[in-house]
Amino acid sequence: MITKETTLPELIAKYPGTRKVFDDAGLHGCGGALGPQETIEFFARVHGVPLDKLLNDLEAAKEAPSAEYREDLGDILYRRYFRAAIVVIMTAGATLGASMLFLYGLRRSFTSLDLFAPIQAHANAQVFGWVGLFVMGFACQGLPRFKYVRLWRPGLANLAFVGMVAGIALRVSAAWPWSGQTAFGLAGAVLQAASVVLFAVVIVRTLRSSRTRDGWDKYVLFSLACFTLAAILEPLAYWLTRPQVAPDLLIHRVADFMGPYRNLQLFGFAGVMILGVAQRILPTAFGFREVGKRAVPAAFVLLAAGLTLDLAGWFAFRATKAAGWAVASWAGTSAYALGALLLAFELRAFTRGEQGRSTKFIRAAFFWLAVACLMIFAEPFYTQSIGTRFSHAYHGAIRHAFTVGFISLMILGVSSKVVPILQGIDVRSLPGLWVPFLFVNAGNALRVFSQVATDLIPGPAFPIMGLSGTLEVVGLGVWGIHLWRLMAPRPAPAGAPRGAITPDRTVASIADEFPQTLDVFEKFGFKELKNPLLRNTLARRVTVRMACGMKHVDEAAFLAALRTCTETVEAPVQPEAVK
Ligand code: HEM
Numbered sequence: 206m207i208t209k210e211t212t213l214p215e216l217i218a219k220y221p222g223t224r225k226v227f228d229d230a231g232l233h234g235c236g237g238a239l240g241p242q243e244t245i246e247f248f249a250r251v252h253g254v255p256l257d258k259l260l261n262d263l264e265a266a267k268e269a270p271s272a273e274y275r276e277d278l279g280d281i282l283y284r285r286y287f288r289a290a291i292v293v294i295m296t297a298g299a300t301l302g303a304s305m306l307f308l309y310g311l312r313r314s315f316t317s318l319d320l321f322a323p324i325q326a327h328a329n330a331q332v333f334g335w336v337g338l339f340v341m342g343f344a345c346q347g348l349p350r351f352k353y354v355r356l357w358r359p360g361l362a363n364l365a366f367v368g369m370v371a372g373i374a375l376r377v378s379a380a381w382p383w384s385g386q387t388a389f390g391l392a393g394a395v396l397q398a399a400s401v402v403l404f405a406v407v408i409v410r411t412l413r414s415s416r417t418r419d420g421w422d423k424y425v426l427f428s429l430a431c432f433t434l435a436a437i438l439e440p441l442a443y444w445l446t447r448p449q450v451a452p453d454l455l456i457h458r459v460a461d462f463m464g465p466y467r468n469l470q471l472f473g474f475a476g477v478m479i480l481g482v483a484q485r486i487l488p489t490a491f492g493f494r495e496v497g498k499r500a501v502p503a504a505f506v507l508l509a510a511g512l513t514l515d516l517a518g519w520f521a522f523r524a525t526k527a528a529g530w531a532v533a534s535w536a537g538t539s540a541y542a543l544g545a546l547l548l549a550f551e552l553r554a555f556t557r558g559e560q561g562r563s564t565k566f567i568r569a570a571f572f573w574l575a576v577a578c579l580m581i582f583a584e585p586f587y588t589q590s591i592g593t594r595f596s597h598a599y600h601g602a603i604r605h606a607f608t609v610g611f612i613s614l615m616i617l618g619v620s621s622k623v624v625p626i627l628q629g630i631d632v633r634s635l636p637g638l639w640v641p642f643l644f645v646n647a648g649n650a651l652r653v654f655s656q657v658a659t660d661l662i663p664g665p666a667f668p669i670m671g672l673s674g675t676l677e678v679v680g681l682g683v684w685g686i687h688l689w690r691l692m693a694p695r696p697a698p699a700g701a702p703r704g705a706i707t708p709d710r711t712v713a714s715i716a717d718e719f720p721q722t723l724d725v726f727e728k729f730g731f732k733e734l735k736n737p738l739l740r741n742t743l744a745r746r747v748t749v750r751m752a753c754g755m756k757h758v759d760e761a762a763f764l765a766a767l768r769t770c771t772e773t774v775e776a777p778v779q780p781e782a783v784k
Pocket of ligand 1: 298299302303304305306309315324325327328331332335336463467601602608609612613674677678
């Protein structure tokens with residue numbers, strides 16, 4: 206009998222026909238041929254399907270013919286995005302940031318103009334590369350599943366990936382004096398903008414193709430709008446602050462618009478996306494509480510209206526120099542912070558959550574979110590108490606608590622559960638990730654507190670701050686290697702239904718499993734497969750579909766001939782009975 210505790214691999218291995226029921230509920234390529242190492246109950250919760258109905262449908266499908274397992278581009282895109290995000294944070298992102306921080310520590314100052322271009326490159330790489338690529342990869346994988354549809358035009362999402370990676374490389378390379386190429390910076394920023402627009406179109410079309418509507422949809426759409434606007438503004442931001450601009454003019458321009466522009470990226474795009482998607486996945490996959498029906502729109506109004514007031518107030522303040530507008534801008538950021546805290550409270554971020562390696566990251570992320578919010582509330586009182594109108598140190602510390610503490614720890618926590626599930630690996634068999642957890646948190650704590658302390662006791666505070674980035678880089682590196690390895694191609698799990706001849710199998714794997722098909726391959730013009738060298742090299746990368754495309758062979762006729770030859774179309778080798 207199928208029970209809620211039965212795992213997907215157990216069930217699909219025994220009754221391959223049940224796979225279609227899971228696919229209809231959004232499984233598709235997730236977890237490989239046998240699906241993730243999770244129970245039916247967990248699957249029902251995460252995919253928002255009533256458990257009883259799912260169990261009944263599975264019972265009914267037990268004797269159904271074996272469903273074909275197919276992994277298409279939309280199912281695997283996330284790996285490219287996540288891998289590229291790891292490369293970015295370990296190079297132009299955290300590593301470059303930590304080197305600059307070290308120099309600030311040595312020079313005991315935040316105002317070295319010669320470090321301005323690399324810091325802008327760091328900010329660009331972190332926002333569009335680290336956070337951007339992660340969000341894009343997650344959206345391509347998760348959103349269609351949450352909405353029971355397929356990703357609209359995965360090829361375009363892939364194009365957005367290529368454009369974004371090339372854009373980051375160009376934009377970052379323009380920061381170096383030896384490059385000195387404004388054209389590189391501009392071209393990179395334009396490529397980034399085009400990629401974000403393309404990505405936004407793919408996601409909006411995907412969402413529109415679904416009939417399911419959720420309270421968190423507006424968070425995703427608002428965040429996408431901020432991402433798109435920020436990306437469209439990036440070429441302008443680069444142009445106005447390019448290395449050739451005279452220092453006085455540069456300082457004015459930074460004061461006029463850099464603050465709001467960064468808030469648009471970090472609060473508008475990254476923060477609202479995370480807080481929106483958190484409502485969908487934290488209660489279902491991580492055991493946090495569901496956000497109340499009234500809190501969803503209330504928090505949204507606080508976040509969206511707060512950010513709008515923050516930006517409008519700042520521009521009005523810079524134009525009129527009237528202090529009231531600066532207060533309005535701060536009130537807007539504070540409203541945003543209230544909205545974020547409301548959601549953390551609703552999710553019961555510190556008291557709920559399942560046992561597991563990810564939960565500590567998610568709790569810590571909410572802790573740093575709370576720190577950033579409290580610092581936002583206190584900012585005017587702090588600056589007044591130290592007798593200044595603006596503290597770069599304090600403002601930078603808020604930003605770091607938000608970007609590394611909240612955004613990055615959330616990425617670490619969510620991915621360390623989601624990636625094993627997508628790869629069909631039992632997350633309970635994996636290490637607890639304590640090293641990255643302790644290093645990133647320790648580095649972040651040192652940074653936030655020592656950066657503020659540079660206002661008060663610069664002597665000891667600057668060197669401590671200068672070293673804090675190294676701890677974060679080490680922690681992120683250990684986590685990055687771990688995640689990278691999890692995404693490596695894996696052999697078919699034990700008990701995988703063998704024998705299914707599908708267009709996405711490599712020709713070599715079919716020939717290995719069914720040597721009798723070599724004659725069929727030859728008959729259809731693939732005599733190269735009889736050559737052991739070619740079979741062990743090229744043929745390991747070529748799928749049936751690709752081979753048919755290359756030689757203009759009728760795919761359906763070829764598949765039929767292969768299947769007839771093996772006579773295993775609907776009779777995969779059964780592993781041992783599971784119940
Ligand atoms: C992981 C370790 C990181 C280190 C060592 C680091 C280091 C730095 C340093 C030294 C600055 C300039 C000083 C300041 O304004 O406070 C800075 C600015 C900035 N960082 Fe980071 N950072 C890190 C992570 C991140 C992350 C994860 C993000 C984004 C999600 C990010 C986005 C930014 C932005 C937007 C700026 C402002 C640039 C500007 O002034 O316009 N950083 N970072």
